[in-house]
Amino acid sequence: xxxxxxxxxxxxxxxxxxxxxGMVGVLSGMFGVGGGFLMTPLLFFIGxxxxxxxxxxxxxxxxxxxxxxxxxxxxxxxDFRMGTVLLIGGLIGAALGVQLFNTxxxxxQVDLLVRLCYVIFLGIIGGLMFVESLNAILKTxxxxxxxxxxxxWIHNLPFKMKFRTSGLYISIIPPLIVGVLxxxxxxxxGVGGGFxxxxxxxxxxxxxxxxxxxxxxxxIIFVTGFTTLxxxxxxxxxxxxxxxxxxxxxxIGAQIGTRIGAKLxxxxxxxxxxxxxxxxxxxxxxxxxxxxxxLYSLGAAGGH
Amino acid sequence: MTRLLCLLLMFALPVQAEEVVAGLSQDSxxxxxxxxxxxxxxxxxxxxxxxLPAGPPLEVIITVEGPSAPITIRRKDKRFGIWVxxxxxxxxxxxxxxxxxxxxxxxxxxxxTEDLRHSISIDRAIRAVGLxxxxxxxxxxxxxxxxxxxxxxxxxFGTVEVNEETLFKTTIKLPANLTEGDYTARFFIxxxxxxxxxxxxxxxxxxxxxxxxxxxxSRQQPLIYGLMxxxxxxxxxxxxxAVFRYIRF
Numbered sequence: 001x002x003x004x005x006x007x008x009x010x011x012x013x014x015x016x017x018x019x020x021x022g023m024v025g026v027l028s029g030m031f032g033v034g035g036g037f038l039m040t041p042l043l044f045f046i047g048x049x050x051x052x053x054x055x056x057x058x059x060x061x062x063x064x065x066x067x068x069x070x071x072x073x074x075x076x077x078x079d080f081r082m083g084t085v086l087l088i089g090g091l092i093g094a095a096l097g098v099q100l101f102n103t104x105x106x107x108x109q110v111d112l113l114v115r116l117c118y119v120i121f122l123g124i125i126g127g128l129m130f131v132e133s134l135n136a137i138l139k140t141x142x143x144x145x146x147x148x149x150x151x152x153w154i155h156n157l158p159f160k161m162k163f164r165t166s167g168l169y170i171s172i173i174p175p176l177i178v179g180v181l182x183x184x185x186x187x188x189x190g191v192g193g194g195f196x197x198x199x200x201x202x203x204x205x206x207x208x209x210x211x212x213x214x215x216x217x218x219x220i221i222f223v224t225g226f227t228t229l230x231x232x233x234x235x236x237x238x239x240x241x242x243x244x245x246x247x248x249x250x251x252i253g254a255q256i257g258t259r260i261g262a263k264l265x266x267x268x269x270x271x272x273x274x275x276x277x278x279x280x281x282x283x284x285x286x287x288x289x290x291x292x293x294x295l296y297s298l299g300a301a302g303g304h
Numbered sequence: 305m306t307r308l309l310c311l312l313l314m315f316a317l318p319v320q321a322e323e324v325v326a327g328l329s330q331d332s333x334x335x336x337x338x339x340x341x342x343x344x345x346x347x348x349x350x351x352x353x354x355x356l357p358a359g360p361p362l363e364v365i366i367t368v369e370g371p372s373a374p375i376t377i378r379r380k381d382k383r384f385g386i387w388v389x390x391x392x393x394x395x396x397x398x399x400x401x402x403x404x405x406x407x408x409x410x411x412x413x414x415x416x417t418e419d420l421r422h423s424i425s426i427d428r429a430i431r432a433v434g435l436x437x438x439x440x441x442x443x444x445x446x447x448x449x450x451x452x453x454x455x456x457x458x459x460x461f462g463t464v465e466v467n468e469e470t471l472f473k474t475t476i477k478l479p480a481n482l483t484e485g486d487y488t489a490r491f492f493i494x495x496x497x498x499x500x501x502x503x504x505x506x507x508x509x510x511x512x513x514x515x516x517x518x519x520x521x522s523r524q525q526p527l528i529y530g531l532m533x534x535x536x537x538x539x540x541x542x543x544x545x546a547v548f549r550y551i552r553f
Contacts, residue, residue: 002339002340002480003338004335004336004337004338004339004340004480004515006511006514006515006516006519006522007518007522009481009482009483009484010481011339011340011341011480011481047481059533059534059537062534062537062538063536063537063538063540064541065541066538066541066542066545067540067541067542067544067545068541070541070542070545071545074549112388112389225534228530228534228537229527229530229534231530232522232526232527232530232533233526233527233530236522236523236526238522238529238530238533240518240522240529240532240533240536241337241518243533243536243537244536244540247536247537247541248540251540251541251543251544251545252544252548254541255544255548287387288386288387289385289386289387290387291382291387292380292387294446294449294450295379295381296377296380296443296446296447296449296450297377297378297380297389297450298375298376298377298378298450298451299375299376299377299378
């Protein structure tokens with residue numbers, strides 16, 4: 001069944017979009033990532049104009065994250081206090097990111113920079129997570145108890161705060177910085193930033209994996225909601241019909257995903273996420289390195 | 305006397321012996337939610353004040369053109385081991401859609417000079433003032449190649465049926481991803497490559513119903529539109545969660 005999208009001005013198969021939404025929704029619920037880093041390139045691939053794909057994806061992430069976070073709230077695996085601190089940083093970052101995005105757009109190389117960002121961030125994070133979770137799995141297999149987290153420099157910073165749900169007593173400076181960085185990336189790359197947020201919370205802030213997912217989703221709702229509004233009011237690129245098609249699949253997928261996620265051991269969850277991140281990274285790197293079949297590309301004039 | 309004859313001839317020549325009268329199966333296209341492309345039947349006839357002239361046969365060219373916009377064509381080059389956008393060319397006006405249907409192979413229907421004057425072929429319909437055709441030629445070729453692969457540009461040579469050098473008809477397919485705007489259909493009749501008459505008519509391509517409502521809302525009330533999108537997202541997220549909880553417990 002073909003549906004004409006009013007803002008994107010293309011006609012697409014409704015079932016294809018429902019399926020894509022559902023698939024990415026499952027991953028979203030399992031790992032606490034918005035799924036934008038997977039969905040945005042997929043939308044490019046089926047012919048949605050990039051500007052519309054990025055903006056609409058932000059809107060869809062709001063829905064899947066909200067659906068996911070409700071399931072986590074019931075299981076009490078959301079650290080609202082930590083989420084709020086991250087969120088404050090996130091909103092500052094998103095506002096900065098939109099400015100940066102416009103500057104890059106004027107320079108005409110925004111596409112390349114976004115791709116490079118993806119490859120570098122996905123590569124580093126995916127690689128680190130993969131090695132770490134593999135080690136953790138090997139350790140549990142060999143029967144040794146997992147080593148307790150050591151205190152590092154992060155624990156010596158001022159403005160300490162108690163995060164009871166996470167069982168942490170740390171300074172609010174690291175979460176704020178993480179929030180700002182993720183906010184910037186969310187605005188530039190059209191993603192919720194979960195794939196950066198989740199590892200940052202685990203490895204930099206030392207939060208327990210089970211709490212991380214819900215907390216990440218909680219803050220993603222607000223950052224992507226803010227991004228949606230910015231795109232809708234400045235670029236007019238949010239396609240609500242596309243968003244509805246994606247999110248119907250997405251919210252259902254997210255519910256299934258959270259249930260799968262709750263059943264899997266934390267290490268396996270992390271190694272799966274790492275594998276997926278590396279896969280996307282590899283695909284993007286491949287596209288940059290191999291000669292494209294079409295060397296030319298069209299764009300609206302004026303560096304848009 | 306000879307001068308007078310020449311003068312008379314000069315005045316006599318522009319009087320058209322053959323005129324084109326044309327019609328479309330529809331002069332407006334409505335883009336609805338389930339819009340899946342459209343096919344328009346284009347037909348017409350040649351009106352004559354004199355008998356059928358001898359000489360080369362009558363040929364018909366029909367073009368359909370979508371609204372134009374400036375466009376940037378970028379070429380990727382290998383820099384530091386990766387493929388990046390390097391050179392770029394800006395075209396002043398490129399139609400969003402362009403179709404050319406003819407009654408015979410291109411070389412038989414129109415002369416190059418006539419093509420240049422009336423901008424009939426796709427290549428001529430793309431207006432790139434100041435662009436060096438030598439240098440920019442590959443960019444224009446790329447533009448046409450990409451647009452053709454999207455079914456946005458098409459050459460349909462030999463698809464116009466002409467009967468008795470008087471009646472003609474063809475169908476032109478409009479793709480599903482059509483841009484809104486005023487489309488123009490042009491009819492040319494030629495003999496021996498010379499254009500005898502031109503007729504122009506417009507096709508109104510508009511979004512209707514929900515498509516139109518959402519599009520207008522997004523442009524005129526972007527904040528309300530954005531908030532509506534968010535509200536839908538939040539509601540859908542909550543609904544899915546509620547439904548699943550109901551199923552579980």
